[in-house]
Amino acid sequence: MSTDARETLETDVLVVGAGPAGLSCAIRLADLCAKHGEKHHGAGSAFPAANPPALRPENIFVLEKASDLGAHCLSGALLDPSALRELVPDFERSNPPLLSPVTDDAVCYLTNQRSYKLPVTPPFLRNHGNYIISLNQFIKWLGGRAEQAGVSLFCGFSGIEVLYEGNRVVGVRTGDKGVDRKGNRKSNYQPGYDVRAKITIFAEGVDGSLTKQLVRRLGLDRNRNPQSYALGVKELWEIPADRIQKGQVIHTVGWPLRSRQFGGGFIYAPSETQIVLGLVAGLDDENPSFDPHHAFQQWKTHPWLRRLLEGGEMVRYGAKCIPEGGYFSVPMTAMDGGLIVGDAAGFLNSQRLKGIHLAMKTGMLAAEVAHAALSKGDSSAQQLARFEQDWKADWVGKELWRVRNYHQRFQHGFWNGALYVALELATGGRLGPSRVGATADYRHMKRLSELTLPKTAQFKPDGRLTFDKLTDVYHSGTFYEEDQPSHLRIADFNICNGRCIVEYGNPCVHYCPAAVYEMEDELSGSGKHLKVNSSNCVHCKTCDIRDPYQNILWVCPEGGGGPHYNGL
Numbered sequence: 001m002s003t004d005a006r007e008t009l010e011t012d013v014l015v016v017g018a019g020p021a022g023l024s025c026a027i028r029l030a031d032l033c034a035k036h037g038e039k040h041h042g043a044g045s046a047f048p049a050a051n052p053p054a055l056r057p058e059n060i061f062v063l064e065k066a067s068d069l070g071a072h073c074l075s076g077a078l079l080d081p082s083a084l085r086e087l088v089p090d091f092e093r094s095n096p097p098l099l100s101p102v103t104d105d106a107v108c109y110l111t112n113q114r115s116y117k118l119p120v121t122p123p124f125l126r127n128h129g130n131y132i133i134s135l136n137q138f139i140k141w142l143g144g145r146a147e148q149a150g151v152s153l154f155c156g157f158s159g160i161e162v163l164y165e166g167n168r169v170v171g172v173r174t175g176d177k178g179v180d181r182k183g184n185r186k187s188n189y190q191p192g193y194d195v196r197a198k199i200t201i202f203a204e205g206v207d208g209s210l211t212k213q214l215v216r217r218l219g220l221d222r223n224r225n226p227q228s229y230a231l232g233v234k235e236l237w238e239i240p241a242d243r244i245q246k247g248q249v250i251h252t253v254g255w256p257l258r259s260r261q262f263g264g265g266f267i268y269a270p271s272e273t274q275i276v277l278g279l280v281a282g283l284d285d286e287n288p289s290f291d292p293h294h295a296f297q298q299w300k301t302h303p304w305l306r307r308l309l310e311g312g313e314m315v316r317y318g319a320k321c322i323p324e325g326g327y328f329s330v331p332m333t334a335m336d337g338g339l340i341v342g343d344a345a346g347f348l349n350s351q352r353l354k355g356i357h358l359a360m361k362t363g364m365l366a367a368e369v370a371h372a373a374l375s376k377g378d379s380s381a382q383q384l385a386r387f388e389q390d391w392k393a394d395w396v397g398k399e400l401w402r403v404r405n406y407h408q409r410f411q412h413g414f415w416n417g418a419l420y421v422a423l424e425l426a427t428g429g430r431l432g433p434s435r436v437g438a439t440a441d442y443r444h445m446k447r448l449s450e451l452t453l454p455k456t457a458q459f460k461p462d463g464r465l466t467f468d469k470l471t472d473v474y475h476s477g478t479f480y481e482e483d484q485p486s487h488l489r490i491a492d493f494n495i496c497n498g499r500c501i502v503e504y505g506n507p508c509v510h511y512c513p514a515a516v517y518e519m520e521d522e523l524s525g526s527g528k529h530l531k532v533n534s535s536n537c538v539h540c541k542t543c544d545i546r547d548p549y550q551n552i553l554w555v556c557p558e559g560g561g562g563p564h565y566n567g568l
């Protein structure tokens, strides 16, 4: 092939993203092939010859931007196995990497020195029957099952553009490889592929860059709430034995977050000598200087956490946004030739702090709808709209409906929200309007002139309990081909170097958990300019969401680049 020619690959189903939603979709589709292929086209089949040919597993393509399965996947993670049980009914015998069943739950309220355990764990935070997992390991296992079923998995390929015919989705273009930072072709240049499919299923995860294009172009968010997000920042620690029991799950509220902030901490113990711990904070915070990574480091200095971690070692780090908006933030998920599933659509229960089971189940439901559509030879929006009906009628819709306004209740502060949640629990969700409106996260940010911020002491990490962002990024395994165009597109640097300094104090320097953004002194000595260290980026998407001018666009880097999460 000439290096100038862009090759076109044709397939039946293209799944973009090998996370829990994408892989569950692919596995379910392959199962349906196995179940229906014989019946339709086997010996003695009465299936009319005019009908479309049966879907074959090898014609289910899954594109993944990470170089390895699971390398870009990050979550707490607690798994509610309800969808797994439906996907792999005998999953216990298939040896999935479920690190530990949850053995005990607790919720603690923290002040800066004290910790108060709630006498009763709220029902929605009880995890009996759930498992502590590493999402990377779980994804590798799911991917192995997809491969065994004959699905075609392609790692290291970024989807950069949705392909349309009119407004019909007909596939995805993958990114070119071997382009230098100025956009010139290098000696190893390889053009991307146009992957055309009868049905494209977007399972890119939170704030997916292609899903964003789709939603805008087709107006899929009409009459919906804007999506709301939180950022989760997390570390994996090895600790001495006898500090925590295997399977213990602890959630914290309060310090160091302020009462107006949404979020809290989590500590999960997959073994007696290993814990994952992290802090989740809403991206709707009014304070432009709020730094979630700093807050996480501060949280670990609480006397109780310090005792837990003392003598231990931090071994991994990661950060990722979480779609918290719930039922009314889910966009229209079906269109001509396409479906959106999992976190990309915002299928997450923010009250239970869980989304993997919803991602998996929406992937499976999409597979059933896609299979039926292909059998009929009709992948129109009308035919695929069955997915909307199906997820709403399924336990997915019921679970999300019960907590439909959960996150929105916290828009006016934590305690306000907690009060509403308690009342809603007591009244079985009958309190108040059926839909509470929401404002996009970045619109909540206030200008410096509108705030009186307390003076905070400069954060000095000690390198044992607390770390700076660069040390943490090192532990995320992040790696990029250095000589490539930045995947963080700044629409107008003049805003960063002028207005933003004055109005917001460059919030990107604070909210980015990977020290990507830096304000550098001008050589002339007059003023500062923004420097973007793209090769630190851990793909959390915060900048794409929280920038007050919406001046930063996150796009996929060259395939394979980014964090290399392992054990997270």
Ligand code: SF4
Pocket (backbone or CB within 6 Å): 488, 511, 512, 513, 514, 515, 516, 536, 537, 538, 539, 540, 541, 542, 543, 544, 554
């Ligand atoms: Fe997250 Fe943006 Fe920083 Fe990358 S650059 S780590 S997406 S905030």
